[in-house]
Amino acid sequence: MIRIRRVYNTTFLRDRDIVAQVMELFRVTFPDVRDYAESIPKHLDNPVRYQYKTVLLAALGPKNTVSGFALIIHFPLVNYSLLDFIVVDPEIKARGIGSALYEAVREYTAASGSKGLFLESLPDDSRLVKDPRLLKENQKRLKFYEHYGVFPITGTAYETPIDEHPVPYLLYDPLPSPAKGAGKPLSAAELRKVVRTILTKKYGNLVSEEYIEMVVKSVKQDPVQLRPARYMKTDSQLKLSFTGKLEKPILLICSNHHGIHHVKERGYVERPARVDAIRETLLKENWFAETGARHFPESWLASVHNPGFIRYLRTVCMNMQPKRSIYPYVFPIRNQDKPPKDLSVCAGYYCIDTFTPLNRNAYGAARAAVDVALTCAEELRGGRRAAYALLRPPGHHAETKVFGGFCYFNNAAIAANYLSKDGPVAVLDIDFHHGNGTQDIFYRRRDVLTLSIHGKPETAYPYFSGYADEKGEGEGAGFNINYPLKEEAGAEVWLNTIKTALGRIARFKPLYLVVSLGFDTMRGDPTGSFGLGVEAMQEAGALLTRAALPLLIVQEGGYSLRNLRTGSHAFFRGIAKELLRK
Secondary structure (H helix, E strand, C coil): CCEEEEECCCCCHHHHHHHHHHHHHHHHHCHHHHHHHHHHHHHHHCHHHHCCEEEEEEEECHHHCEEEEEEEEEECCCCEEEEEEEEECCCCCCCCHHHHHHHHHHHHHHHCCCCCEEEEECCCCCCCCCCHHHHHHHHHHHHHHHCCCCEEECCCCCCCCCCCCCCCEEEEECCCECCCECCCCCCHHHHHHHHHHHHHHCCCCCCCHHHHHHHHHCCCCCCCCECCCCCCCCHHHCCCCCCCCECCCEEEEECCCHHHCCCCCCCCCCCCHHHHHHHHHHCCCCCEEEECCCCCCCHHHHCCCCHHHHHHHHHHHHCCCCCCEECCCCCCCCCCCCCCCCCCHHHHHCECCCCCCEECCHHHHHHHHHHHHHHHHHHHHCCCCEEEEECCCCCCCCCCCCEECCECCCHHHHHHHHHCCCCCEEEEECCCCCCHHHHHHHCCCCCEEEEEEEECCCCCCCCCCCCCCCCCCHHHCCCEEEEEECCCCCHHHHHHHHHHHHHHHHHHCCCEEEEEECCCCECCCCCCCCCECHHHHHHHHHHHHHCCCCEEEEECCCCCHHHHHHHHHHHHHHHHHHHHHC
16 A cells, blocks of 8 residues: 655654655666755755755655655745656556656645646657657656646747757646646746746756746747647546545544543533534545544553552443443542542542543543544654544543543643653643643653643633743753733734744754644633634644644644634644645
8 A cells, every 4th residue: 555645854763764765766766866866855854945845755655665756846936846856666566656646746736835837858759869768768758747738838948958968848737627627828927937947946057047048038928838739639538636645734533432421411511512523624624634543552541640540540430330420529638648448439539620520431432532642643653744633531631640621531641751752742732721731740851841821720720720830840840831821812912822832842842742722712612711713723723833843733622613613624724734835
């Protein structure tokens, strides 16, 4: 099974391995310009230096074995793209990799907002190419592109030789689709800008300024004319549709078991409809690849939660009668070293409030939510750029050995701890309520930076934590940061606080960013009062993505179904647009 994934840079070991395979395949395929392979990681890691963006799409088989790749150059000043190289490993027997790669190139280029795609291909003219074998290869390549409605541009001096070797044709792909038809014709003015850009940026060390001016001035036909089909007999052979070959920018994983935890008492707002509303909204868009969660051993829970606490939740819930719930009502704050013997009374020993019940399905749903978060974390370690753990019950109020605030296990903290095996991790909580559980779990650690933007604890749950002077202890001193905001803080204050938090995260230099996401910050939520709108949520998604870190979003609160629909759509629209733009 071949999958095509964008590799952003060489920050991570797994991506460096993919790039190394790409470089070796490049050297084998293009021995005459093999030295160019050394510049591939430089182009990926430092686009500012080259004044254009290089995008690498890799066709990956089992164990991330590279079977082909495409390198795309995007020129931001003209907003057009150039397919620089497309290569398939000749040792791979499977057919269709080249088609899958080119379709992924078209899909990426169109989704990123590029006006069109240019590419170069050596001529299929026997007067220019004397080697029969090379001529046949060139004809095969141009026939391939014709099936996508891509033809050489005619009537220009682009093919003027600069030495004894033939110069490639310049081809144009307007990125047509059934939705928008054949695409807008290319104007002479646009082509002149693109030709100047390509010759200057790509061939500036090979051609003179006089040569560039000569080619640019040769573009006179308006609109630009393309060569008629030479190999394709009918338009019915055109491949107009985008076939979804490119891996979607955001992975979505939703627990299939969240619905079993359904507390039907009046006023209990943490309900299954929350997840269903978000999922139904988001899957209407083309930003998400959805997959199922994998099961992880309990040891990952025990790495952040007290084993006795885990054992208590499992024992109580598994032995509960159907449709019966235990609500904590006795809190042994005077003697925490000696918990009560009665399991129902003991609920208060492990809980921080009176409205988070234990019932037969609470443990199973919470355990499944942990699997969702850990699967997303594992996918990030495997090269995913963004993953969304759409789960319930939420988790950020669950501390090392207490539950509460609708939360049983701290999904975000468990995922962050899992990711911390690779290096430092930042956890940013943007739910309206303070992430007291995440703070408690990492309060004495310096390898996980915890930040929370929330309502002031004087007026917002959980009331006892979230103050600005809570900064960590021991090795963790200075690695816990709280940003308590007043009620009705508004979008400007909230977004500026996110920017401040991201500045601190940048100085920390984590490998991953975990975000505890709550839509209870939005106007009309029954539990929050920041009064945010969809514009703020979209900008928040964009800001978090600009941090240029692998991003794990873990669902927390938000209890207005309307806000869950509109807020989630806006937030992930901000992420998707930035991922495609970057």
